[in-house]
Amino acid sequence: xxxxxxxxxxxxxxxxxxxxxxxxxxxxxxxxxxxxxxxxxxxxxxxxxxxxxxxxxxxxxxxxxxxxxxxxxxxxxxxxxxxxxxxxxxxxxxxxxxxxxxxxxxxxxxxxxxxxxxxxxxxxxxxxxxxxxxxxxxxxxxxxxxxxxxxxxxxxxxxxxxxxxxxxxxxxxxxxxxxxxxxxxxxxxxxxxxxxxxxxxxxxxxxxxxxxxxxxxxxxxxxxxxxxxxxxxxxxxxxxxxxxxxxxxxxxxxxxxxxxxxxxxxxxxxxxxxxxxxxxxxxxxxxxxxxxxxxxxxxxxx
Amino acid sequence: xxxxxxxxxxxxxxxxxxxxxxxxxxxxxxxxxxxxxxxxxxxxxxxxxxxxxxxxxxxxxxxxxxxxxxxxxxxxxxxxxxxxxxxxxxxxxxxxxxxxxxxxxxxxxxxxxxxxxxxxxxxxxxxxxxxxxxxxxxxxxxxxxxxxxxxxxxxxxxxxxxxxxxxxxxxxxxxxxxxxxxxxxxxxxxxxxxxxxxxxxxxxxxxxxxxxxxxxxxxxxxxxxxxxxxxxxxxxxxxxxxxxxxxxxxxxxxxxxxxxxxxxxxxxxxxxxxxxxxxxxxxxxxxxxxxxxxxxxxxxxxxxxxxxxxxxxxxxxxxxxxxxxxxxxxxxxxxxxxxxxxxxxxxxxxxxxxxxxxxxxxxxxxxxxxxxxxxxxxxxxxxxxxxxxxxxxxxxxxxxxxxxxxxxxxxxx
Numbered sequence: 001x002x003x004x005x006x007x008x009x010x011x012x013x014x015x016x017x018x019x020x021x022x023x024x025x026x027x028x029x030x031x032x033x034x035x036x037x038x039x040x041x042x043x044x045x046x047x048x049x050x051x052x053x054x055x056x057x058x059x060x061x062x063x064x065x066x067x068x069x070x071x072x073x074x075x076x077x078x079x080x081x082x083x084x085x086x087x088x089x090x091x092x093x094x095x096x097x098x099x100x101x102x103x104x105x106x107x108x109x110x111x112x113x114x115x116x117x118x119x120x121x122x123x124x125x126x127x128x129x130x131x132x133x134x135x136x137x138x139x140x141x142x143x144x145x146x147x148x149x150x151x152x153x154x155x156x157x158x159x160x161x162x163x164x165x166x167x168x169x170x171x172x173x174x175x176x177x178x179x180x181x182x183x184x185x186x187x188x189x190x191x192x193x194x195x196x197x198x199x200x201x202x203x204x205x206x207x208x209x210x211x212x213x214x215x216x217x218x219x220x221x222x223x224x225x226x227x228x229x230x231x232x233x234x235x236x237x238x239x240x241x242x243x244x245x246x247x248x249x250x251x252x253x254x255x256x257x258x259x260x261x262x263x264x265x266x267x268x269x270x271x272x273x274x275x276x277x278x279x280x281x282x283x284x285x286x287x288x289x290x291x292x293x294x295x296x297x298x299x300x301x302x
Numbered sequence: 303x304x305x306x307x308x309x310x311x312x313x314x315x316x317x318x319x320x321x322x323x324x325x326x327x328x329x330x331x332x333x334x335x336x337x338x339x340x341x342x343x344x345x346x347x348x349x350x351x352x353x354x355x356x357x358x359x360x361x362x363x364x365x366x367x368x369x370x371x372x373x374x375x376x377x378x379x380x381x382x383x384x385x386x387x388x389x390x391x392x393x394x395x396x397x398x399x400x401x402x403x404x405x406x407x408x409x410x411x412x413x414x415x416x417x418x419x420x421x422x423x424x425x426x427x428x429x430x431x432x433x434x435x436x437x438x439x440x441x442x443x444x445x446x447x448x449x450x451x452x453x454x455x456x457x458x459x460x461x462x463x464x465x466x467x468x469x470x471x472x473x474x475x476x477x478x479x480x481x482x483x484x485x486x487x488x489x490x491x492x493x494x495x496x497x498x499x500x501x502x503x504x505x506x507x508x509x510x511x512x513x514x515x516x517x518x519x520x521x522x523x524x525x526x527x528x529x530x531x532x533x534x535x536x537x538x539x540x541x542x543x544x545x546x547x548x549x550x551x552x553x554x555x556x557x558x559x560x561x562x563x564x565x566x567x568x569x570x571x572x573x574x575x576x577x578x579x580x581x582x583x584x585x586x587x588x589x590x591x592x593x594x595x596x597x598x599x600x601x602x603x604x605x606x607x608x609x610x611x612x613x614x615x616x617x618x619x620x621x622x623x624x625x626x627x628x629x630x631x632x633x634x635x636x637x638x639x640x641x642x643x644x645x646x647x648x649x650x651x652x653x654x655x656x657x658x659x660x661x662x663x664x665x666x667x668x669x670x671x672x673x674x675x676x677x678x679x680x681x682x683x684x685x686x687x688x689x690x691x692x693x694x695x696x697x698x699x700x701x702x703x704x705x706x707x708x709x710x711x712x713x714x715x
Contacts, residue, residue: 014711050520052698077520081700083513088316099308100521144517 003028003183009058018044020207033198034187073102078145080156091125101148191291225261230281237277306526313534331549353395367434480663487659488632498539502598506605524694592678593655603689606696628653632660639664651681
C-alpha cells in the first residue's frame, strides 16, 4: 500500500523552479530514501509534505486521501536545520513540542519519561538545553520528533552532527521504528547508509525526479556487466571480442581481474565460456554502489 | 488546548518566571514610591547640617537682627576681617561684612566664602535684613499703625480652576496634576510598547537563529505561532502593568497614612481620589494593546526577515523614528493638549496610543476617542495581516538579508 504520494507537485520561488512535476510514492512501513544534490529541491518537497509550504500545483495524498491540516499530528519531522530553545529546560520544552503535536501535557510527560529512560538521559530533564553537548541535544531532538508516535517520520540528514557511535545507535533506532510499522522518509547524502537501510529511493536532480524505485532493483538496473574473476594464472584468456580486461592485480592465492563483458548473455553463459581456458577461483558480478549511481546520474548533463 | 493557546502559555510563562522580570516588577514600584517618600522625608529633615556664618558688623546695628535658623547660625566676629580671610577654619561657612548703614547704602554688605554659597544662604540673610530695614523705614515716617495698613493692603488672589463638562457639571481640575499624570502615562506606554515590542523581535529572532522554527512550523501554522507570541508577550506587559498598579497603590496608601498631612501627599491623594486614575488605567490597557500590536507585529516581521541581531538596526530605524516622533508629540501635547499637533497625531494609529495618553487626563471629546480607537483597531488588523505574510516567509529564509523588492514580493505570495 502507498502511504504517501505526491502527484505532479510544482513549486516556484521568485524566478526559480524548485520542484518540477515531482511525483513520488512512499510505500507503507518502508524506509524511503530521498536523495539528490544540494539545492535539488529535497527540502522544499519535505516542507510541502509537512504542510509548511503549499505547492503551486499538484497534490499530496496521505493514506490515499488528500493531505489535511490535522495530518501533521501524524508526522514526525526532524529537519536538517534543527534546533531547540537554548534557555529552556529539556523536559519542559520536550513537553511543549509534544503538546503542539497534539498530546496532552500528562500524556506527553509519561511518554517522554519512557523515552528518556530508554536513552538513559533521565538526569537531563531539568537541565537547560545549552548545558548539553551537541550530540546530547541531537538525542533530545530525536525524541521530540518521535514522541507523539506518528505513522510517518521524516528525517532530513539525521546523521549530521552525530559521532559514529551515536550515528549507529540512531540508525538502529530508525530500523526499530520501521519494525514497529512506521513509514519513514529519509533524506541523506550518505549513500552507504542508503544501501543499508532504505527500501526504496527517489533521486531528485534539478527539481525533477530522475530515478526512483527499489534499491536492489535500481542497483541491478545500473549493472555495467563488469565481473570480478579470480584465477590461478596471470594469463587470463577471453574468447575474441567477448570481453575486455579493465584491471588486474595479484592476490595472495592467485590473480584478480575486472572484466567487462561486451556481449549480451547470461552470467552462466559467460562463466561457462571462461571455464574452458581458465582455472576459476571465484566469479562475481559487480553491482554498482548507490554512491556510484548517484555520482553517475548527478554529473550527467541534461 | 488549541495550539495558539499552548504557544501563548509558553511565551507567557517562560518570561514571567525569569528572575529579571520578577526583580524589575517588584523593584520599580519600590523605587517609584521610594523616590517620592524619600524626597518628602528629606525635605522634612531640613538638610541637618548647621552652617556657621561669621558676621563682621561695623555698625553693630544689624548683628542682633540676624536670627539663627535651623540651618544657619550667625556668630559675632571677634577679630578683624583680615584674619578670617587667611584662616581656613572648616567650621566657618561664610563671612558677612557689613560696612555701613544699609538704609543709606543698600550695597554696603558683602558675603565672603571659600565655597560657592547656595541661594538659600543669601535668601536667609537678605530676607531678615529686608524685613528689619522696611520696618525701620516705615517707623521713620512716624505715621501710627502704618505697618498694619500696609499689611492689610497686600492682596493676593487665590484662583480655583474648575472644568465644565458637556452637561454643565463642575469638576475641579488641576492642570498640574493632569499634566504630570499625562506625562507619566505617556512615558509608561512608550516604554511598554518599545520594550515589549523589542521582546517580540528578539523572541522571533531567537527561534530563527536557533533553527527551532522549522520544527515549530511543522506543527503550528506560522500565523498561530506569531499571534501566540504577540499575545503571550502582551500579557506579560499587562501583568507587569497590573502588578505595578497594585504595588504602587498599596505603597502609596501605606505612605499616605504615615505621612498624612504633608503637602506633597495631599497632592497625590487628590490625584488618586479624583477617580480618573482608574479610567485612565483602563484606557492605558486599551491603547497599550492597540499600540503594542501594531509595533510588535512590525518588530516580529523584522525579526523574521533578518538573520542576526546586528541586521535589525537598518529595519528598526524607521520604526524607532515613528515611535520617537509619537513620544515627542505626546510630550509636546502635554503643554497644548488641544493644539493641532495633538489633535491630528491622536488619530494616526502609529502615534495615537502615545499621544492620547497625554491628552486623556485633560479630557477628550467622546467622538475623538471613538474615532481614534476605531482607526487603531482597523490598523491593527491590517498590519497584522501584512506582517504575518512577511513573517511566514521570512522565518524559513536563511542566508542574505532580503532586499526591499524581495519583501514586496513576499507580501504578494
